[in-house]
Amino acid sequence: MYGHSSGASSSGSKSSGRQKRLYEDEYLERDDDEEEGAGDDMAYQPAPGSPATEESNKASSNQDEEDEDDPLDAFMADINQQAKKDKEASERHETEKEKPEKDDKKKLGRTDIDEEDMQESYFRFLDEQKAAAGDDDEIFEYDEDGNVIWTWKKVIDPLPSVDHATIDYAPFERRFYAEHSDISALNHFQTEQLRETLNIKTSGLNVPKPVTSFAHFGFDEQLMNAIRKSEYTQPTSIQAQAIPALLSGRDVIGIAKTGSGKTAAYLWPALVHIMHQPELQPGDGPIALIVVPTRELAIQVYHEAKKFGKVYNINVVCAYGGGSKWEQQNALTEGAEIVVATPGRIIDMVKMGATNFTRVTYLVFDEADRMFDMGFERQVRSIADHVRPDRQCLMFSATFKKRVERLAREQLNDAIRIVQGEIGEANEDIKQTVEVFATPPDKWAWLMERLVKFSTVGKVLIFVTRKQNSEELATNLKTRDMPVCLLHGDMQQLERNETISAFRKDIPILVATDVAARGLDIPEIRTVINYDVARDIDTHVHRIGRTGRAG
Template sequence: MGHDRMSNLGATLRRPDWNRELPTFPAFEKNFYMEHPAVASRSEEHVAAYRRRHQINVFGTGVPKPVETFDEASFPSYVLTQITAAGFTRPTPIQSQGWPMGLSGKDLVGIADTGSGKTLAYVLPAIVHINAQPLLKEGEGPIVLILAPTRELALQIKQECDKFGASSQIKNTCLYGGASRGPQINELRSGVEIAIATPGRLIDMVESRQTNLRRVTYLVMDEADRMLDMGFEPQIRKIVEQIRPDRQTLMWSATWPKEVQALANDYLKDYSQVNIGSMELSASHNVRQIIEICPEHDKMRRLMNILGHPHDARQFKSIIFTGTKRGADEVTDFLRRNGHDACALHGDKRQSERDRVMFDFKNGTFQILIATDVAARGLDVRDIKYVINYDFPGCIEDYVHRIGRTGRAGATGVAFTFFTLENSKMARPLLQILEEASQDISPELRELARTSGGGGGSSRFRSRGGGSGPGPMFTGPNSYIPLPPPHPYARR
């Protein structure tokens, strides 16, 4: 029933005849960029060197020069005041190049890792855009629409909109499934300039006439690759068809596969593109990646070896990723029985429970979060020291996004990954990620990559982490294992 309802979403929506209707819409302004004299005076050589230093690659015609300070970004004083109050010292690379591009009113594709500061790269130009438009009238829908793949990411975007929109009395609402429609409908009816939405719930609201998209002139598609991975392409297309074609559209993605390129070519006009780092899939160079090749039954011992004594583990935050909801619950129960403060986050939990888990994790009520990939993207917790891939993910993109939960905002982090013979088909792409990031690579992994998972005996899976040899971990529902010494890297 639920699946049928999702597939039928938007069935009654009619695509407007924009050739006939657009001339009846009011004109609007979308170019607000005024180049700062300091930026204008910089030579092309200086700009090229700055872009090389920060791995900024741009494509398109008339791409503006990057700004190097907040004052150069031509933001109004009310925005600059809030940037200063937030304690930021200088723009991140995506902000440095993305702000002048976004403020200029042109369509934009931005390719940057999660945690690179891209949310503010589109939220601050959105605030400037809103303040230049006529005030909302009763019954009108939002001016800015931000599409996001998950409720977790949508709620994090809302936090930034709350913080930086307050000085302009800009109201926003967050529309996502798994929560009551009533409060969301009430906020829409009261009038909001920004709607942050997951595709399914937004179509539901538009189709049931709780809102409309006739005022939207600034559209953001965040984590476009993730939305397509999750099967949202039909919903995205239905939504975008409802929005006037002379809007400004900004598409953000961590990767640039052909499916995302096709979406951009269909819905963005004469767009410019900014990439931070290589166009190839790559992992953050701030993360040390440690791959432990081991048999399935040795994972729990190795996990305890990494975390060390519960008292030591409480000194830092860790995220442990499992492949299944059941696995997340089993690892959580096991860690709790062994004295660790741990909690699970996955799709079987009610939204209110997921919100509470994230609140408690961010605030340090517990230090270990065990999660399925529902938390792999858009999870913005700044002080995570360890990411542990208890189960290797099904695709290499998810590996990159998982380990990107640490090493954020210039900090360094460590990612441990348990890699079994069953994962051997992923050895070759994993090897490429490790080589690009100049990581230490074991001979065992190179051999697995060379043979593409074909053959190989159990001798490759000898224990390398100290302690006794491999052995079954669970002896019963209330089993308890003695705590091993901490992982050697954990003591550094």
């Protein structure tokens, strides 16, 4: 399946050696526990109460009874017997700790995490924990990629509840929209006809009319110049309806297909909102808080926010797991009008005192359903509860499941619901082609026949369901001298950033699991190949939405 797209692309990914070192620290405790004693040259010392110690004591007591024979022979026999047992125990110890490091290919099974896939190691960990805790304790969840959410590494407790009645919040301005005369002239029938043309449906009280041009938004010349430089020609459907609602100060639920311009739809009104608020004072938290589910999407939104925010000298900070906590903490302490963050990391930063939500008056949850799928429901709810109740709140996503809809009803006030197309509908700009093969070799042959042609048209993204299969496919392509890079959920954040950066610049083919199904915005992608069929329709929609973006 393939498609064509045009639009602004975001900056390359940011990475640093410090990020990698700090990210690896999260695993050190587990690695140290497993490697402790490995390669130890000290003699084996039996623990008190161990069978070896008991037998040694027994041998010592029996020695007195055998003194009548030959005390020296009896003593030496005991020493030899104990030395033999010590040697056997030491060999078992070395086998468990060191043998996996010797690359013994003939051995069946693996006993060390260095040789084990992280996921396989975690499954083994779960089996041990569930055996001890009982089957009723569900201590893990899966994301849409089928990867385990690593709850054993760090359990993120939600933020504590806040009594907003005890806090004296300063009033803030939230309405900045003046309807253009061209739009005011539209009657009810013409307005509904325009919405039908834009393929959008709305619900709620007093929904503002959609617009047809950037001039109808009333943006100042500075922001309009930045929009023109980004090669936007006219508002997308979701922007045409959502931006007037947001500039009017309304809460919004936006449901739109992937690549429809949702990010700009909430970023541009955020800039207008911020410019009408008092300047930040030392110790103040952000004015606009944007919460996203994944690191890749956080970096994506951060670059977009930074690109448009520099028009007004607005500071933007990105806080996500895997990045340097020290650097993120310092950046938040210095102050930023916009913070883009994943749920776990922003909760950590608030608990550390690096930032606070007292100034947040513009709250965005992007891909809220994905956050719930990843097990962040309690964290997301605690973030929403921690922000002042009268803030302006937005929820954007390509799909909208019942749990998220329930959260929207609880957290949004007098919200406008905007749906572009049908919920979960695939992007109409993408041409989809289905090929059915009898055997895997037929599928491989089909790929080899067409991959060069696809890569000459534009960048190619190949989706594989399992991490192991993605590695195998990437290796096979490299043996055919195909320029390819690999992306999956077990890679460290620095490696992910480097992979995405290489794919943006030089390498035309990316093999990926569904970790790349959301938040990857590279306009040069012209072909998406579902080498393995997606697990469900939502994942399929997000996969193919990596192309045909923004028209």
